[in-house]
Amino acid sequence: MSQKKTMLKKERRMIVKTALTIAGSDCSGGAGIQADLKTMTMNGVYAMSVLTALTAQNTTGVRSITEVTPAFLKDQMDAVFEDIRPDAVKIGMVASGPLIDTIAERLVYYKAENVVVDPVMVATSGSKLIAEDALAVLREKLLPLATVVTPNIPEAEILAERKIENEEDMLAAAKQIGEAYHCAVLCKGGHSINDANDLLYFDGNYRWFYGKRIDNPNTHGTGCTLSSAIASNLAKGYSLEEAVEKAKEYISGALSAQLDLGQGSGPMMHNFDLNSRFAEEKISD
Numbered sequence: 001m002s003q004k005k006t007m008l009k010k011e012r013r014m015i016v017k018t019a020l021t022i023a024g025s026d027c028s029g030g031a032g033i034q035a036d037l038k039t040m041t042m043n044g045v046y047a048m049s050v051l052t053a054l055t056a057q058n059t060t061g062v063r064s065i066t067e068v069t070p071a072f073l074k075d076q077m078d079a080v081f082e083d084i085r086p087d088a089v090k091i092g093m094v095a096s097g098p099l100i101d102t103i104a105e106r107l108v109y110y111k112a113e114n115v116v117v118d119p120v121m122v123a124t125s126g127s128k129l130i131a132e133d134a135l136a137v138l139r140e141k142l143l144p145l146a147t148v149v150t151p152n153i154p155e156a157e158i159l160a161e162r163k164i165e166n167e168e169d170m171l172a173a174a175k176q177i178g179e180a181y182h183c184a185v186l187c188k189g190g191h192s193i194n195d196a197n198d199l200l201y202f203d204g205n206y207r208w209f210y211g212k213r214i215d216n217p218n219t220h221g222t223g224c225t226l227s228s229a230i231a232s233n234l235a236k237g238y239s240l241e242e243a244v245e246k247a248k249e250y251i252s253g254a255l256s257a258q259l260d261l262g263q264g265s266g267p268m269m270h271n272f273d274l275n276s277r278f279a280e281e282k283i284s285d
Helices: 003-012 030-043 071-080 097-109 132-145 153-160 167-183 220-237 240-256
Strands: 019-028 046-056 059-065 090-091 115-117 184-187 198-202 206-211
Touching: 019 030, 019 198, 019 220, 030 046, 030 206, 030 220, 046 220, 059 184, 071 097, 115 132, 115 220, 132 153, 132 167, 153 167, 153 184, 167 184, 167 198, 167 206, 198 240, 206 240
Parallel strands: 019 046, 019 090, 090 115
Antiparallel strands: 046 059, 184 198, 198 206
């Protein structure tokens, strides 16, 4: 390319913040990579993806899972980081130890920033999504690299190895996880503990993010969506508290849209705030 063409390209180009999701595919579109890409796009960043697994699932459950190989996972991460470096990285479903080990090694190699770990262990439908031996690798290799980890109540109980029955237990568990892995912890409420109040523990401090429970049984992919929104906001330069606050506002909007698809716990309306002539439906004559 000539110097003149290179200069013209630089003058015309639009620079946007970027975010990478490393997670499994959900063919029904409500969770995983698909939910992450929608969320990141709606939250104003350029979204990229690295697949850890293919899943055959829908709103009623997971039928089968096929993992990628560690070598292919590494190739994907190298392809992204060597060309379009992400400003933030969200990590979701990673079902086996060798894959977690590969992700951790590449994150260290590339000195990745703004790493959000959603420790996906069980799907909304109740299906288990991680092998037992992978938990040890998650604890040892991945969690110490996280800027923030976003467990729900059952996941926090596993990571903290303690029962959580009230808000005091949430704080104790979040503190325990944060001090063990030297990262911030967003312990997500619900699960009969409180009305969607989330607890952020960071740098020895904590803050409650109070939310009103939205009457919507369709919650497929809420964890993926929240963590991806947080990563998007971190990529855009918001503080962790601001990123969480904006992410909760986004997911509340997606739930409040009351999308109703599927026979089980359905997906949310990720594009509830999309106002574009390209999104308009055809008006019948």
